[in-house]
Amino acid sequence: MLRELLEKNRSIRSFDRSVKPSESELLDMIECTRLCPSSANLQALKFKPVTNEEECRAVFSATKWAGYLKDMEIxxxxxxxxxxxIVANDKEIAKNTVPFYKDTGIVSHTILLRAAEMGYGGCMIGSFDEKAVKETLGLSDTLEITLVLALGKADESSKITENKGDIKYFRENGVHYVPKRSLKEILI
Ligand SMILES: Cc1cc2nc3c(=O)[nH]c(=O)nc-3n(C[C@H](O)[C@H](O)[C@H](O)COP(=O)(O)O)c2cc1C
Structure with missing residues (x-):
């Protein structure tokens, strides 16, 4: 079950705009993070669900996508x-924010796995303009945004493929392929 979900959970960069996760579905995804491990159990991460059309547009314009496919509109x-x-470190809880970049990875994958289980797709976006996102959403200076999670209903197909010497993802006949290193390659 988990293995299937992990395979299904590819980064998605094209969405069916007629389908929108509801606020309560986003809260369900966020609620799952309460079950995650946390550095010193501080639980310093905070989450901002965004569904408002105008806010979504503004967040989108502050993000960058698919760096390996610069000649395509993605x-x-x-x-x-x-x-x-939006995933953020609460600096009032975590004075040293560094450990919480790790926590960010853990909770973000949890959210995306839950989203996949609910029939949605998404993409972690580490390349974003923090100031612009904060201004759009009126987020306090005590928060440091660590990751933006884009969500929706996938309308593209993305598949894992063998690494043939280049880990750059590519597109062929409308399918997004993600080369993954083999088990042998990742063993020390
Ligand atoms: C921390 C992190 C930040 C990422 N930031 C971006 C990003 O800014 N833009 C983007 O298009 N994809 C981003 N990705 C998605 C990766 O490109 C993607 O995970 C990788 O190509 C492997 O594809 P897969 O998720 O389908 O396995 C990010 C992934 C991670 C883990």
Whole structure:
């Protein structure tokens, strides 16, 4: 079950705009993070669900996508994400924010796995303009945004493929392929 979910859970960069995760579905995804491990159990991460159309548009314009496919418009116009979850360190809880970058990875994958289980797709976006996202959403200076999670209903196909010497993802006949290093390659 977990293995299947992990295979299904590819980064998605094209969305069916007629489908939007509801606020309560986003809260369900966020609630799952309460079950995650946390550095010193401080639980310093906070989450902002975003479903408002105007806010989604503004967050989108502060993000960068698919760095290896610069000559393509990704997501294609009219196929942008329909929701976001913003992940942030609460600096009032975590004075040293460094450990919480690790926590960010753990909770973000949890959210995306839950989203996949619910029939949605998404993409972690580490390349974003923090100031712009904070201004759009009116987030306090005590928060440091660590990751933006883009969400929606996938309308593209993404598949894992063998690493043939280049780990750059590529597109062929409308399918997004993600080369993964073999078990042998990742063993020390
Ligand atoms: C921490 C992190 C940040 C990422 N930031 C971006 C990003 O800014 N833009 C983007 O298009 N994809 C981003 N990705 C998605 C990766 O490109 C993607 O995980 C990788 O190509 C492997 O594809 P897969 O997730 O389908 O296995 C990010 C992934 C991670 C883990």
């Amino acid at each position: 997501p294609p116009r009219g196929h942008e994400p329909t929701a976001y979850i």
